[in-house]
Amino acid sequence: xxxxxxLGIGLTSALLLPLGVxxxxxxxxxxxxxxxxxxxxxxxxxxxxVTLKESKEISLKIPKMTSNGMSxxxxxxxxxxxxxxxxxxxxxxxxxxxxWTVPENGIVDYNLKIKLKTIENEASVVTLVVxxxxxxxxVTHTSVMxxxxxxxx
Amino acid sequence: xxxxxxxxxxxxGLVKAKVQIKxxxxxxxxxxxxxxxxxxxxxxxxxxxxxTVFELSSSQFLSQNPILKFKFLAKKGEILTITWRDLSxxxxxxxxxxK
Numbered sequence: 001x002x003x004x005x006x007l008g009i010g011l012t013s014a015l016l017l018p019l020g021v022x023x024x025x026x027x028x029x030x031x032x033x034x035x036x037x038x039x040x041x042x043x044x045x046x047x048x049x050v051t052l053k054e055s056k057e058i059s060l061k062i063p064k065m066t067s068n069g070m071s072x073x074x075x076x077x078x079x080x081x082x083x084x085x086x087x088x089x090x091x092x093x094x095x096x097x098x099x100w101t102v103p104e105n106g107i108v109d110y111n112l113k114i115k116l117k118t119i120e121n122e123a124s125v126v127t128l129v130v131x132x133x134x135x136x137x138x139v140t141h142t143s144v145m146x147x148x149x150x151x152x153x
Numbered sequence: 154x155x156x157x158x159x160x161x162x163x164x165x166g167l168v169k170a171k172v173q174i175k176x177x178x179x180x181x182x183x184x185x186x187x188x189x190x191x192x193x194x195x196x197x198x199x200x201x202x203x204x205t206v207f208e209l210s211s212s213q214f215l216s217q218n219p220i221l222k223f224k225f226l227a228k229k230g231e232i233l234t235i236t237w238r239d240l241s242x243x244x245x246x247x248x249x250x251x252k
Contacts, residue, residue, distance in 0.1 A: 026210035
């Protein structure tokens with residue numbers, strides 16, 4: 001029996017990825033979310049007309065200031081048990097950045113780097129929305145001053 | 154074809170994973186300027202066996218060659234499979250053994 005430490009399967013173009021029955025691709029199920037310009041419109045497109053509760057149980061960790069809008073580090077945590085987690089910002093042409101589907105017993109502790117457009121003399125506001133397992137929607141915001149060239153150089 | 158760099162280490166059953174996907178993440182604005190099609194990662198999923206441990210739908214606003222970090226419960230030796238897909242329908246899948 002051949003023992004393999006590393007398995008590599010490369011698939012390119014015209015491909016049908018075998019996704020599980022419960023796979024959720026919000027790009028397909030909620031397309032309007034991704035074209036919405038304002039944060040409120042994107043949240044509405046994704047979750048409907050929901051009440052957002054400010055919460056300290058969810059957190060966004062982003063530097064207060066950055067000179068590299070092409071790669072802004074974002075840390076996301078939630079102590080509240082979540083179904084989905086969504087990230088938005090108000091400086092780019094569209095506001096939705098990403099939506100995580102939290103698996104059963106999932107841990108919401110994510111890190112990623114995003115692009116933020118420079119707005120002259122104005123900080124960008126990044127918004128985190130957590131869809132709780134309890135059916136409530138929690139929100140927190142943080143500001144980032146993006147200096148220098150626009151995110152698309 | 155090697156777009157994926159995956160690192161996953163389990164400590165007391167908690168795995169810290171770091172995935173880098175080599176992708177230009179060409180936004181609509183830049184694509185227009187260059188006269189090419191926009192193309193960026195739209196979906197990433199990580200599984201341990203049949204169990205999904207991470208799932209992300211994303212936009213053109215992730216940085217180029219995005220690095221994603223996440224945590225989940227699994228043991229050393231289990232197989233972690235990362236699959237990604239982009240706007241054009243391309244994608245790939247790679248598996249590693251959790252250390």
